[in-house]
Amino acid sequence: MLDSNLKTQLQAYLQKVTQPIELVASLDDSDVSRDMRSLLDDIVSLSPQISLKMSTDAAMRTPSFSINRQNKDKGEVGIQFAGIPMGHEFTSLVLALLQTGGHPPKVDAAVIEQIQQLDGDFLFETYISLTCQNCPEVVQSLNLMAVLNPRVRSVVIDGALFQKEVEEREIMAVPTIFLNGKVFDQGRISIEEILAKLDSGLEKRTAEKLDAKEPFDLLVVGGGPAGAAAAIYSARKGIRTGVVADRFGGQTLDTMSIENFVSVKETEGPKFAAALEQHVKTYDVDIINLQRAEKLIPATVDNPLTEVKLASGATLKAKTIILATGARWREVNVPGEQKYRNQGxxxxxxxxxxxxxxxxxxxxxxxxxxxxxxxxxxxxxxxxxxxxxxxxxxxxxxxxxxxxxxxxxxxxxxxxxxxxxxxxxxxxxxxxxxxxxxxxxxxxxxxxxxQIGLVPNTEWLKGTLELSRHGEIIVDARGQTSLPGIFAAGDVTTVPFKQIVIAVGEGAKAALSAFDHLIRT
CATH class of the missing domain: 3.50.50.60 (FAD/NAD(P)-binding domain)
Structure with a gap:
């Protein structure tokens, strides 16, 4: 199933497995089952810590396999793949093996604590396609929750393989997540967003923490390429920098392939987004994720700080602002589009x-x-x-x-x-x-x-600063908007040619302009 290069890479990863793992498979005589058995045999051959046995559980989907610890005293792990996790999901398989085998996850301690304290029994069934670049983050988040909390189970289902289920459950978009038999969510969702939906009091607690933050020298609104570049250039100047974003990575999270970013021959959007976030985290930047800006209150003579009101109810304050909220897919705006969204x-x-x-x-x-x-x-x-x-x-x-x-x-x-x-x-x-x-x-x-282009995310700014007839933020050559101390960069602006490499340059320029404004005022 795996070629020699992939086997070599996988074997290196599996050396990090420190606890015995048991793979339990439900197979029949189909071609897919034979391919799955071949994959599982390859995995077992690459690590002495991993064993394989056949399932006697009639409730398991066929073909499928589950991943569990051999030492049940360390807690059950409810991870199951109904399908062959290759393509974009191969990384999900590798992480599931490593984390079940004792390798620590790269997740904030606060997130781990939240997962472990979840109260209730949670069965997540996630329908995916192997060509979906948005699915792996969802799969990996739910699998990690299953590793950390024995009351969470995660089943990953290849929709192309289980077409009957897809039709019966009327699934027409991936990823689609069912929780305990009912639709939980559709589309890309991070582990923090999943936990927020499960913990009703989280938003209020988060808003209280955000309200208590000291004012920033520079606050970037938006976490796409322009926002990330702006944050890096700002932090390198040694000033107090924050980034608030609805989802870090922006549109790149929905981009299949990137082949024109100078010095990077080829990459996938989610990988590029992850690299952006990791680069920003190497600097002293306060990243505030999963927060949508709802209102901009410019500075006045009496109040020299600009305020950004968030949908959660929190308010952030800053001496200067860079708006980098990007754009989204343009809708056709005809009858039936909203009614049948994700239903065709x-x-x-x-x-x-x-x-x-x-x-x-x-x-x-x-x-x-x-x-x-x-x-x-x-x-x-x-x-x-x-x-x-x-x-x-x-x-x-x-x-x-x-x-x-x-x-x-x-x-x-x-x-x-x-x-x-x-x-x-x-x-x-x-x-x-x-x-x-x-x-x-x-x-x-x-x-x-x-597939009809993009629309800038500026509805929340109407009536506050100058926009073009297309809704873009009007900026000058320095990224300055119509309001002093407020700059903008990337696809949300009037700068022509909406490209990642251009957004990055514009973000850097806006940060330098904002710093120049700070030292002069």
Whole structure:
């Protein structure tokens, strides 16, 4: 199952296993079971601490395997993989083995304490796809909780392998998490967010701690590439620096592949985001994660500090501010989009594409993102209908040539999407208007992927500082906004070309400008 290079790497990792591990497998005579047995045999051969036995538990999914400690006195570990955890989930498998085998997790002590103090019995079932870059963080978080608390069980289910379950539970987006049989969450969620949902009093306690913080010299609002660069450059100046972010990493967390960041030949978005956070943590920066900014109160003559009100109710204060809240996927804003979100309407073809295997889907958008999505999906689904509002596709010529070569893709230009239709539970079609003929058309299908660009995250700033007609923060060459002492950087601004490398440069420039403002005032 594993090639020689992967075996060598895995064997090096498994040397960190210090406690005996028992793998328990439920297999049949299918090809997938044979591949799973091959993987498990490889793992057992690479560590004397790991053994394998066959399950007699009829309740286990087949094929699947669980990971547990041989020494039950150290507590049960309820981790199960229903599917072969390769692709993006191979790291999840390795971490589950290491942590079950006694290797300490790289998690804050406060988080570990929260997990261990959870009161109740929790069965998490997480439906994933092996091509989903958002799924591993969820899987690894829940697996870690199962390692640290014997009353938590984590079952990871490959949706492409257990299609019947996916259909019965009406799952049309990954990751989808069930807790004790009921939907708990969908999409990317961190371990801190999971714990916050389980601990109703956490938000209030956190807000009280944030209110008590001393004012920052510079506070960065946003934790994407621009925000991370701004924090690093600010901290290197020796001033009191904080970063408050809804989710550290920003849009890069949803990016499949990054191949144009100078000096990094190729990486995946979540890895890049993790590297950003680790780099920031090497400096004296106060990282305040999972907090959404809700209101900006500029400084006045009577109050020289700018205030940032958070959705949790807390308030942070600073002498200078850098706004780096980035952008998000633009929505079509037609009837049915919100109603069928995660019930056939999706925004990440890499994540959710495998759930539509053999089905018919549409892609809205004829730029690079839309055409790339259509090409990727064409290899999975039965048919792709691509709708572009303009008279021509806007994607690069090489992508258009590839798209036109596919026999299961239909392209409609001058097509205005008017409605995403459904049966009340899930998508069953898309309606559009042919702008050339004026004719109304409807295509029957099961999924719609929206790929029409970005919208800046500035709703909370309207009426506070100057925005462009597109909602972007207007900045000058130094990153200065219309308010003194408040700077902005990255995709949220009017700076052209929304690229990671540009956002990083703009973040650094904004930090230098903010420091210059501090020393002059």
């Amino acid at each position: 309407v999706a925004y990440c073809p890499h994540c959710d594409g495998p759930l539509f295997k053999g089905k018919r889907v549409a892609v809205i958008g004829g730029g690079n993102s839309g055409v790339e999505a259509a090409i990727d999906l064409a290899g999975i689904v039965a048919h792709v209908t691509l709708l572009e509002f303009g008279a021509e596709l806007r994607a690069d010529a090489v992508l258009q040539r590839k798209l036109r070569s596919l026999n299961n893709v239909t392209v409609h230009t001058s097509a205005q999407t008017t409605e995403i239709t459904g049966d009340g539970k899930r998508v069953n079609g898309i309606a559009f208007k042919d702008l050339t003929s004026g004719e109304a058309k409807h295509v029957e299908l099961e999924g719609v992927f929206v």
